[in-house]
Amino acid sequence: MAEPLLAEHVDAVTMSGEYDNDLSCLMAQTTRGHxxxxxxxxxxxxxxxxxxxxxxxxxxxxxxxxxxxxxILGIDVSTMTKSLQRLERSGFVSRSPCPTNRRISVVEITPAGDALRPEIRRVMREAHRRMTQGLGPEQIDVLSSLLATVRDNLCPEAATCRPT
Structure with missing residues (x-):
């Protein structure tokens, strides 16, 4: 029964020209804003x-x-390589050949990278504060649950990113 109702909702939104309130548009705008x-x-x-x-x-x-x-992070290896190059240039990580297989690079956080973690926590708290401004704790819990469901529907492989 949910499928026809969803189709009717999507048809009603697209027929009324309310693209800004279309779920896909809202998701794209929210993702871009974040x-x-x-x-x-x-x-x-x-x-x-x-x-x-x-x-x-x-x-x-x-x-x-x-x-x-x-x-672990659920990202492409080529994306990881670019990110590590930047982090290494900044002195936050180091890479060295694996002692048992020199074709493999082992990545390690540096003291400078470890010292950055409190600042990362501060930035993430500020991002969370701005994203949830005007929402109560229960609304934040509901939003988190709904977004997790949408993520699981769209990206089943995201399970690798979930905290263990």
């Missing part, structure tokens, strides 16, 4: 979006190969 906000806040501490996740993953999981780190 990325712009996070980019601005992370730039204050010389990071790009996504790099905070790399630093935190290394701090939590210890040294990892680039492939293992990409899998």
């Amino acid at each position: 990325r712009v906000l996070l980019a601005a806040l992370l730039a204050e501490i010389d990071l790009y979006p996504g790099q905070e996740r790399v630093v935190n993953a290394l701090a939590e999981h210890g040294p990892k190969s680039q492939n293992a780190l990409a899998k």
Whole structure:
């Protein structure tokens, strides 16, 4: 029964010209807004979006190969390589050959990267505050639950990113 109601809702929205309230449009605008906000806040501490996740993953999981780190974060290896290059240039991570297989690079957080973690927490708290401004704790819980469901529907592989 849910499918026909959904189709009727989508048809009603597109027929009325209310594209700004269409779920896909809202999702795209929200995602873009979040990325712009996070980019601005992370730039204050010389990071790009996504790099905070790399630093935190290394701090939590210890040294990892680039492939293992990409899998933990649920991102493409080529994306991981670019992110690591920037983080290494900034002195937040170091890469060295694996002692047992020199074709594999092992990535490790540096003291400078570890010292950055309180600033990352501050930035993430500020992003959360701005995103949820005007919402009560129960509304935030509902929003988080709904977004997790949408994420699971769209990206089943995102299970690799979930906290264990």
